[in-house]
Amino acid sequence: MEVIIRPTREAAARLVAQIVEMQLRRNPTLVLGLATGESMEPVYELLSESHARDGLSFARVTTFNLDEYVGLSPDDPASYRRYMNERLFSRIDIDLENTFLLDGLADDLDAECANYERRIAGKGGIDLQLLGLGSVGHIGFNEPLSALRSRTRVKALTPMTIEQNARFFDGDASKVPHRAVTMGVGTILDSRRCVLLATGEEKAEIVAKAVEGPVTSMISATALQLHPRCTVIVDEAAAAHLTQRKYYEWIFEHEPEWMPFH
Ligand code: GLP
Numbered sequence: 060m061e062v063i064i065r066p067t068r069e070a071a072a073r074l075v076a077q078i079v080e081m082q083l084r085r086n087p088t089l090v091l092g093l094a095t096g097e098s099m100e101p102v103y104e105l106l107s108e109s110h111a112r113d114g115l116s117f118a119r120v121t122t123f124n125l126d127e128y129v130g131l132s133p134d135d136p137a138s139y140r141r142y143m144n145e146r147l148f149s150r151i152d153i154d155l156e157n158t159f160l161l162d163g164l165a166d167d168l169d170a171e172c173a174n175y176e177r178r179i180a181g182k183g184g185i186d187l188q189l190l191g192l193g194s195v196g197h198i199g200f201n202e203p204l205s206a207l208r209s210r211t212r213v214k215a216l217t218p219m220t221i222e223q224n225a226r227f228f229d230g231d232a233s234k235v236p237h238r239a240v241t242m243g244v245g246t247i248l249d250s251r252r253c254v255l256l257a258t259g260e261e262k263a264e265i266v267a268k269a270v271e272g273p274v275t276s277m278i279s280a281t282a283l284q285l286h287p288r289c290t291v292i293v294d295e296a297a298a299a300h301l302t303q304r305k306y307y308e309w310i311f312e313h314e315p316e317w318m319p320f321h
Contacts, residue, residue: 060289062270062307063317064298068258071294072101074320075189075256078290080109082187082252088119090179092188092247093147094199095124095139098256099191100146107150117153121182123175124160125190125199126241129213131163137227137234138163161211161240172211172240179246188250192257195219196265196278200241203277207285209243244282253289255280260296267300 065071079102083089093099109115124139133140140160148158159178165171179185190198195217201209202217216224221235228234247253257266269280270291276282283289298304311317 060270060284060286060291061310061314062291062293062298062301062304063311064293064295064301064304064307066295068098068294068296069101071256071258071292071297072098073105074292075102075254076105076109077320078254079106079187079189080115083115083117083120086186087116088121090182090184090186091120091122092185092190092242092250093122093124093143094189094191095126095142096191096193098258099189102189102256103147103150107147110151115151117151120153121157122153122159123179123182123185123242124158125188125247126239127161127163128236129163129168129238129240130236133160163236163240168213168240172213175211175240175242176246185250186252188247188253190247190253190255190280190283192255192262192265192269192280193220194223194261194265196269196280198244198247198255198280198283200239201244201247201279203279205244205276205279207248207274207276207279207282208245210246211240211242214239214241244276244279248282248286250286251288253283253286255283255289255291256293257291257297258294260299262293262297263299266291266293266297267302271302 127139131138200214221232225232274281
């Protein structure tokens with residue numbers, strides 16, 4: 060794992076967008092794993108701008124989103140399908156047929172999840188998985204006690220996550236679905252590369268636990284310590300509780316891969 064600390068939220072998001080762009084220019088048929096949430100919004104904004112300004116093309120890209128709420132229709136304003144369509148897909152040249160999200164309205168959710176796993180495998184696996192970090196330490200909707208080898212499945216949301224995500228449901232926690240379908244921790248760990256973005260002081264404590272704490276299913280993001288190629292990108296505010304920042308900064312300064320981004 061590598062930790063990169065950028066001065067601001069914007070700079071952190073810019074680095075994530077630059078990594079996507081670099082991978083995409085190297086491999087136009089990239090299989091990209093996507094995340095939702097507020098932290099990702101500036102990343103999608105920047106990618107949309109690169110498409111408009113520099114012709115960055117997503118025409119041959121396939122995407123798989125991490126998760127979706129159970130019971131929300133794709134055009135529900137709080138659904139992740141709607142989030143993705145509005146913030147990214149409608150603003151780039153991607154073929155919507157190649158954008159996959161779990162269907163939270165499927166009659167047979169278990170079959171839907173198994174099918175999602177098959178689809179990912181059928182595309183050769185995920186090349187680059189973007190991740191946010193929930194306040195409970197979840198990646199996707201892998202709530203506390205998610206098995207570290209779990210696959211795509213239905214998951215009950217914790218009261219804390221429901222409370223946190225009420226902001227997307229007119230601030231009304233009673234409107235937040237109690238269940239979601241999500242890639243499992245094991246599914247995420249199978250991706251060839253992971254980039255987690257966390258910004259803001261409210262993430263500082265959980266970032267430190269995810270990066271420097273012991274691996275535990277109570278905090279699914281700690282499983283990323285097992286991933287062979289994971290980059291955690293944070294802003295100053297989210298880095299506040301990290302104890303080894305001098306070391307992380309030294310790596311960023313000296314690792315040839317990061318030279319173009321200095
Ligand atoms: C939701 C999503 C997660 C995301 C998290 C972070 O709970 N299911 O995949 O990482 O939000 O959200 P934010 O970036 O808004 O803090």
